[in-house]
Amino acid sequence: MTLTAPGASDTPPHTREPEPADHAGLAILALSVGGFAIGTTEFVTMGLLPQIAEGVDISIPTGGHVISAYALGVVIGAPVLAYFGARWPRRGLLIALMSAYAVFNLASAAAGSYGVLMAARFLDGLPHGIYFGVASLVAASLVPPERTGRAVASVMLGLSVANVVGVPAATWLGQNLGWRAAYVATAMIALLTVAMVRLFVPATPADREASGRRELGAFGSLQVWLTLAAGAVGFGGMFAVYSYISPTVTDVGGLPEATVPVFLLSFGLGMVVGTWLAGELAARSVFGSLLGGAIGTMAAMLVFWAVAPYGWWLLPVVFAITTLGSVLVVNLQLRLMDVAGEAKTLGAAMNHSSLNAANALGAWLGGVVIAAGYGYRSPALVGAALSVLGIAVLLWSAAVHRRDDHSSASRS
Secondary structure, eight states, X not given: OOOOOTTOOOOOOOSSOOOOHHHHHHHHHHHHHHHHHHHHHHHHHHHTXXXXXXXXXXXXXXXXXXXXXXXXXXXXXXXXXXXXXXXXOHHHHHHHHHHHHHHHHHHHHHOOSHHHHHHHHXXXXXXXXXXXXXXXXXXXXXXXXXGHHHHHHHHHHHHHHIIIIIHHHHHHHHHHHOHHHHHHHHHHHHHHHHHHHHHHSOOOOOOTTOOHHHHHGGGGOHHHHHHHHHHHHHTHHHHHHHXXXXXXXXXXXXXXXXXXXXXXXXXXXXXXHHXXXXXXXXXXXXXXXXXXXXXXXXXXXXXXXXXXXXXGGHHHHHHHHHHHHHHHHHHHHHHHHHHTTTOHHHHHHHHHHHHHHHHHHHHHHHHHHIIIIIOTTHHHHHHHHHHHHHHHHHHHHHHHHHHHHHHHHHHO
8 A cells, every 4th residue: 555645635546437426325324224234133143142052051151152153154254255245246245245134143043052153153254354345345346446445434334333233232222132133133134235235336347357365465565464463463462452341441440331221332332433434534544544543442441441430431432442443444444455466355354353353352361351450450451562563563564665666766
């Protein structure tokens, strides 16, 4: 990616004429509904974990493996499906992915045993990353270059809104009608996405020059690996904090358990605002937004550690952490779409593999320091340290870019 001066645009170029604004808006809305379906499905499992565990006769800690199975599916699904779906027309691929998402949600609802549920959740995670990757590429192709960041952010906004609206609603549904009802509801949203994509997303011919081998070429790019590492490490801090927010609020902040949903709502609202803000900042500089988001996240983590004992003072810090984290998510997506070169499908899809790796890393390291006796504030310091590592990776990426530019100039 071209590293531009502050205020300059470094959004990815386009390969086709943009659609009229009204058609583009409906198409992007359809893609965003898919993000809403995925976000609701991914996070409602956490809200219904006690009911799910009881329903398939396992303990709650064992039930946590159901969440891990989905995350593993995301990590594996992105490269595998990008390889096999390289030559598919993008609209057809999106429809197939969302259809599969609906089927595997229904399979989750019908699961009668722990093993079947684990398999269904793993399979349901497979389309996650490539859906967002392909949807982002389609959204970017529908608008003028200066609106690329906003278009991709709009697709990702569905995931953010799901945390504010979809997850609470599906959790309520699951608590009152049984946990299986939540998965049936998310399957219906996935089918709605299928219909909307079919109606509003324009059909484009398959890229006959695309191939799985060309997509795998993305893994030969150092910049791709550095961008993935920046996400897997730098974004891990948010999950280190988010995973243990409930005991932090109650045991450290001294607030009653009934206040925890307010903090979770603050997390969700921060995601919505951060996703919108990311689109605006990307129009100026994708790389600058990444670096600024990483530095801001590091500072917010340190503030979180400092104010955790003071109860409600923690609320705006939680909002800031997810706002800055969402700026990172969107701009990591844009950067991967650019640095992957011709392997755009795999590059765009791998962002969510990277973020799920961050989820696992942050939650695990947070648990390690808590178990070591450092208390529930300590994951925030882990998060700050991970942000520093993320900043270091981004600076390494910038140095590689300058070196490559200098080499190209010398050869010419």
